[in-house]
Amino acid sequence: MRTIRYLAGVVVAVIIEFTSFASIAEQKVIILGDDGYAPFSFIKNNQPQGIYVNILKEVFKKLEGYDVSFQMLPWKRSLNEIKRGTGFAVFPPYHFPKERPYMAPYSEPILLEQVIAICHNKVLKNERKKWPEDYYGLKIGTNDGFLSPGPDFFSAAEQGRLSLIEATNTRSGLRMLLARRTDCYVNAEMSIRWGLLRLRQAGLYDPGLDQLRFGAVIDAEWGYIGYTNTDNGAFPFKDDFIKKVNKIIRAMKADGSINQIIEDFFEY
Template identity: 30%
Template sequence: MTVKDGAAGGLYAAILNEAKERLGSSELEILAVPWTRATVLVKNGSAQGLVGSYYKPQDRPWIRHWSEPIFHEEVSIFCRSGIAQPGWIYPDDYKGLLFGNVAGYRAPGDRFFELVAQGQIKLEEAQTTEQNLSKLSLERIDCYVVERVATEILIREKNITNVDNVGTASMEAAYIGYSDKWTGPEADAFIEAMDAVIKTMKKDGTIDRIVSRYPES
């Protein structure tokens, strides 16, 4: 998510605002914060749900319930122009390159982080996608693995012309991950109601229509 005019913006915010209307919940607040901070807020119970989380229970044991999947994200490899060669297989053919990543973001995959641990891929982490794209366009890093739709929107908004989408790393279902600090009848009732609304929004085509508003989605 992004911040627009002081409020959460972007694809997830649009989906959740529609869900909020259907739930009739005036207490539902959507915050757009850096990913690392978001995970800390949900882990310690200061926030109740982590939006856009992938199903990784080993990495996030503090999530007690994974929602109905919101939709499937395409996790893409973005590199500065001329770095990646046609036919490269991710991540092994990218050995020796310097990647950016949002701190705590595991979408690059287990094999990627194995190569990082072995010193065969270099990693430099930042707090936001905007920071990583800036470093990529300034040629301070070589590549960056991240969700495609929101990233391509940022690339167009910032008029970045020297960064290419060179391939797909994975397809991931995106969920709301609910904190294990948030329990009780009211929490369970909200989770059940939100899951039902997400199912309905998928079935009636609402989520597809929201996604289609975003160019090249």
């Protein structure tokens, strides 16, 4: 009987030790995401959705030693968390080291996005290829905290050469454009196309009546995971995490996994 009790005690001790080891080995990590940047990252039915979400889910499946979850927030709030050092990382910022000195390093680039202006047909009656000079005098919408229109654009807005109207997300930005509160709207081309498709399905956009078309191609930007550099050592696992994640992203780009995830997303 003593032998049985002893063995039972050993088994319990081993289970406790194994559970303790597993909890130590699996570092819990929260990654912040933009909740209003469809089709790249957004919330639907209280769940993270989007192309970047699907890519990063696959990345984190392959990541050993970490239990990663998403917290989707408005973009500006996510950036504030990174700036304060209370947020570990955020997706999908573009690479703006001067404008966001609190964010470094950036991950391996994940996805190339083309940034473009979409305007009412009448606005583009005269050719407007030069950005932002050809758009002076217009009301231009873009998402709050979205820096891709460029420093010349924001400088022109401060000088009153054009009017900047910020939206909380792509849907609201396009709704303002359709309501003629803005003349043009600037965002990633894929995000604009996705947003217009959803508005059309909801009966809120009629291509024949609204007559929108694309104007200036402003830039092409890679999307990344951006990490805080103001945490004062609060995330001691950061270097190891970044190294492992970058290796996985590189492998997924090389073997075509990321392109396949994008194709699967639009088929779905």
